[in-house]
Amino acid sequence: MDNGNTPLRATVVVRNPKGLHMRAAYAVAKVAARFRSAVTIRKQDRAVNGKSGVSLMTLAAVPGSELVLEVAGEDAAAALPVLAEALAAPSADGLDRLLH
Amino acid sequence: MITLRGIPVSAGVAIGPALVLDAEGVRIPQRRVAAEQVNGEIARLHTALAAAAFEANQTQRDITSRLGPQYGAIFAAHALLFEDPDFLASLDTLVRTERFSAEYAVSRAVRDFVRTFESMGEGTFLAWRSADLFDIEKRILKHLLGDRREPLRDLREPVIVLARDLSPSETAALDRNKVYAFATEHGGRTSHTAIMANALDIPAVVGIGHFLNDVSSGDPVIVDGGEGVLVLDPDDDVLAQYRKARDARLSKSGVWVVERNLPSVTTDGAHIALFGNIEFPDEATACTARGAGGVGLYRTEFLYVGRDTDPSEEEHFRAYLRVIREMGEGRPVVIRTLDLGADKFVAAHAAKEPEKNPSLGVRSVRLCLRDTPLFTKQLRAILRASAFGDVRVMFPMVATLPELRKCVFLLREVMEDLREAGVEFNPNVPIGTMIEVPSAAVMANEFAREVDFFSIGTNDLIQYTLAADRTNELVADLYSPADPAVLRLIKTVVDSARTHGKGVNVCGEMSGDPLFTPLLVGLGLRQLSLAPNNLPAVKAMVRRLDVGDCERIAAEALGLESARDVTNYLLRQRQRIHPEAAGGGEE
Numbered sequence: 001m002d003n004g005n006t007p008l009r010a011t012v013v014v015r016n017p018k019g020l021h022m023r024a025a026y027a028v029a030k031v032a033a034r035f036r037s038a039v040t041i042r043k044q045d046r047a048v049n050g051k052s053g054v055s056l057m058t059l060a061a062v063p064g065s066e067l068v069l070e071v072a073g074e075d076a077a078a079a080l081p082v083l084a085e086a087l088a089a090p091s092a093d094g095l096d097r098l099l100h
Numbered sequence: 101m102i103t104l105r106g107i108p109v110s111a112g113v114a115i116g117p118a119l120v121l122d123a124e125g126v127r128i129p130q131r132r133v134a135a136e137q138v139n140g141e142i143a144r145l146h147t148a149l150a151a152a153a154f155e156a157n158q159t160q161r162d163i164t165s166r167l168g169p170q171y172g173a174i175f176a177a178h179a180l181l182f183e184d185p186d187f188l189a190s191l192d193t194l195v196r197t198e199r200f201s202a203e204y205a206v207s208r209a210v211r212d213f214v215r216t217f218e219s220m221g222e223g224t225f226l227a228w229r230s231a232d233l234f235d236i237e238k239r240i241l242k243h244l245l246g247d248r249r250e251p252l253r254d255l256r257e258p259v260i261v262l263a264r265d266l267s268p269s270e271t272a273a274l275d276r277n278k279v280y281a282f283a284t285e286h287g288g289r290t291s292h293t294a295i296m297a298n299a300l301d302i303p304a305v306v307g308i309g310h311f312l313n314d315v316s317s318g319d320p321v322i323v324d325g326g327e328g329v330l331v332l333d334p335d336d337d338v339l340a341q342y343r344k345a346r347d348a349r350l351s352k353s354g355v356w357v358v359e360r361n362l363p364s365v366t367t368d369g370a371h372i373a374l375f376g377n378i379e380f381p382d383e384a385t386a387c388t389a390r391g392a393g394g395v396g397l398y399r400t401e402f403l404y405v406g407r408d409t410d411p412s413e414e415e416h417f418r419a420y421l422r423v424i425r426e427m428g429e430g431r432p433v434v435i436r437t438l439d440l441g442a443d444k445f446v447a448a449h450a451a452k453e454p455e456k457n458p459s460l461g462v463r464s465v466r467l468c469l470r471d472t473p474l475f476t477k478q479l480r481a482i483l484r485a486s487a488f489g490d491v492r493v494m495f496p497m498v499a500t501l502p503e504l505r506k507c508v509f510l511l512r513e514v515m516e517d518l519r520e521a522g523v524e525f526n527p528n529v530p531i532g533t534m535i536e537v538p539s540a541a542v543m544a545n546e547f548a549r550e551v552d553f554f555s556i557g558t559n560d561l562i563q564y565t566l567a568a569d570r571t572n573e574l575v576a577d578l579y580s581p582a583d584p585a586v587l588r589l590i591k592t593v594v595d596s597a598r599t600h601g602k603g604v605n606v607c608g609e610m611s612g613d614p615l616f617t618p619l620l621v622g623l624g625l626r627q628l629s630l631a632p633n634n635l636p637a638v639k640a641m642v643r644r645l646d647v648g649d650c651e652r653i654a655a656e657a658l659g660l661e662s663a664r665d666v667t668n669y670l671l672r673q674r675q676r677i678h679p680e681a682a683g684g685g686e687e
Binding site: 025092 | 180184186213
């Protein structure tokens with residue numbers, strides 16, 4: 001029985017033509033903050049807190065970057081698809097709808 | 101004593117104590133606090149974060165209403181950084197564990213993030229993000245230091261600011277009463293910082309190179325903005341010499357300040373409208389600060405220069421809107437269409453082969469008429485802006501009637517497109533032409549039938565009339581606004597405009613020199629457009645004039661035989677009318 005300690009994983013490719021820029025990073029962080037689960041995002045060997053926009057920006061995720069999304073916690077199953085969608089969104093506009 | 105030379109960007113002499121700023125404008129020493137002060141430091145930090153977040157939200161709303169939500173969103177992201185869990189955690193660690201002061205913690209945390217970005221190697225992609233972070237850092241530091249030591253806002257005594265560089269907005273925010281002058285290691289003649297300094301009348305020298313290590317805050321320094329000189333720790337005799345120069349200038353500008361808000365009317369009640377010439381949207385404030393009646397010449401070349409692609413219609417539109425909003429109701433804004441030579445243009449439009457004689461080649465409206473998509477994009481933006489204020493459009497360097505007709509035809513076509521698309525604009529937008537090619541001046545009577553106003557561009561008119569390039573020192577003496585041939589052309593143009601009841605204005609450098617003000621008024625001009633910096637001096641002259649007297653001066657000058665005779669005559673008239681103006685910078 002999974003109690004949330006085993007992270008759920010998904011691989012996502014950045015499709016935003018501007019990459020995970022400041023606004024896009026904060027759009028993702030805002031979505032991540034809605035979940036209780038810990039959210040970690042990896043690019044190659046660097047892993048950062050998915051709830052921090054500034055840390056997401058430090059990934060320097062240019063268009064086409066492959067990111068590994070890891071979610072661990074009680075609402076991980078609900079969070080994973082929503083966060084994957086946010087990370088892969090072609091534009092930061094309209095991501096607010098994922099908050100509801 | 102050390103004497104340094106840089107680029108003079110704003111004239112005037114200032115003497116005072118130095119205030120040395122580092123690269124970020126604020127020097128943040130690495131300071132630690134005592135253990136019992138940590139909680140107090142954390143509280144200070146959070147108060148500053150809250151205030152900075154509030155401010156960023158305000159900026160967001162402001163920008164959203166001015167430019168649209170997509171721009172406001174940038175500042176929304178700034179506001180979110182103040183609540184960012186990793187940013188807050190790193191600040192917390194720096195204060196609690198390392199016991200750094202709140203200021204140093206902020207500075208350090210921002211630098212750590214920036215260093216991480218930069219180490220990721222996506223340099224160009226990330227450059228602007230670092231700028232955003234520094235912006236955020238400054239916002240927080242401003243609140244942390246606000247009540248104790250804000251270098252440029254809470255100055256107790258006037259200073260001379262010495263910095264690595266100043267941004268245009270920092271320059272714009274300088275308090276003229278507290279900052280006598282500034283000098284920077286970096287910067288160039290055409291930077292926005294230089295332009296703001298000039299507009300604010302703050303003496304300034306930029307591009308000096310490294311000197312900040314040789315000076316400390318409080319040291320006496322001298323800035324001579326006219327000569328581009330910075331003197332550190334001056335000797336007594338040098339100090340005395342500069343004091344004399346400074347006082348001479350101060351006594352004169354004192355007169356202008358007193359008269360700044362007085363109307364621009366002659367002693368016999370003729371109103372002489374004084375408009376500003378501007379190059380960048382920011383300069384509109386320099387016009388309103390000096391009581392300009394409008395913008396008589398808004399050059400638009402800055403939109404095209406120094407970039408690889410043409411500006412979009414939206415970029416044009418926003419640049420125009422900024423000036424219209426700053427000028428407000430009842431102050432016209434005359435937008436001049438692109439006036440660039442092919443040699444100064446983005447690669448896509450550059451001539452295939454260098455022209456043998458660019459000033460007689462494909463430049464200005466000639467270029468626009470050969471590249472109608474380029475031209476109509478700008479015309480669309482100008483027309484769209486005309487829905488928001490008193491916008492007027494003006495074509496430069498028109499030499500013949502057919503050229504003028506083509507321009508007007510294209511403008512009407514664009515109007516038709518906008519009407520079909522249901523886009524708002526002013527269908528009666530006043531249309532004007534520059535008169536700066538002698539052929540147009542000679543044909544002014546015919547031109548006057550086809551436009552609403554003329555603006556006489558004396559710089560080019562003089563160059564083309566006398567066939568002399570004033571930057572060529574071997575022939576520069578031929579180039580003179582006082583040449584009788586130039587005066588006669590101006591008279592022809594003014595008379596033609598008046599005959600047809602059309603507006604006429606002079607927007608060359610000649611209109612900014614008070615020496616020529618009596619002559620221009622006497623020739624019948626009732627509107628002058630000049631660099632905002634020159635507005636006070638010209639207004640001071642206007643307020644001492646009598647129109648009848650000016651008409652006699654003009655008649656006399658028109659009968660003289662050479663530029664030298666005219667200049668000497670005008671100098672004598674100025675001595676008679678306004679002796680205090682003599683000795684100004686115009687000779």
